[in-house]
Amino acid sequence: MTIQKKLGQREPLALSGTEHFHEMLEWLETNHKKGMLTPHDVTVGTEIGRVVSGGDCPAGTVFSEQEILDAERSSFLRLAQTQETQARIVSMLDNGITLRN
Numbered sequence: 895m896t897i898q899k900k901l902g903q904r905e906p907l908a909l910s911g912t913e914h915f916h917e918m919l920e921w922l923e924t925n926h927k928k929g930m931l932t933p934h935d936v937t938v939g940t941e942i943g944r945v946v947s948g949g950d951c952p953a954g955t956v957f958s959e960q961e962i963l964d965a966e967r968s969s970f971l972r973l974a975q976t977q978e979t980q981a982r983i984v985s986m987l988d989n990g991i992t993l994r995n
Contacts, residue, residue: 912953
């Protein structure tokens with residue numbers, strides 16, 4: 895058993911990078927144009943794509959678990975500052991309804 899496993903740390907991950915990130919952005923834009931996604935869905939999807947692919951980095955760039963968690967936190971905070979995300983949160987808490995804005 896490695897020291898990382900004993901301490902509960904996960905092995906670093908090589909993420910897919912800019913090519914896949916931009917493929918995700920294209921998919922979001924295409925489906926927005928088809929009327930399947932709202933503008934804010936695209937914003938949220940962009941942040942998810944940035945976290946899971948590593949964003950604009952070379953393919954195979956290695957990220958530690960902490961770097962991925964930091965990216966996730968940064969995206970969450972960026973989204974939480976938008977009026978659209980705040981409206982979605984209020985709608986869910988007050989009405990139990992998912993707001994599509």
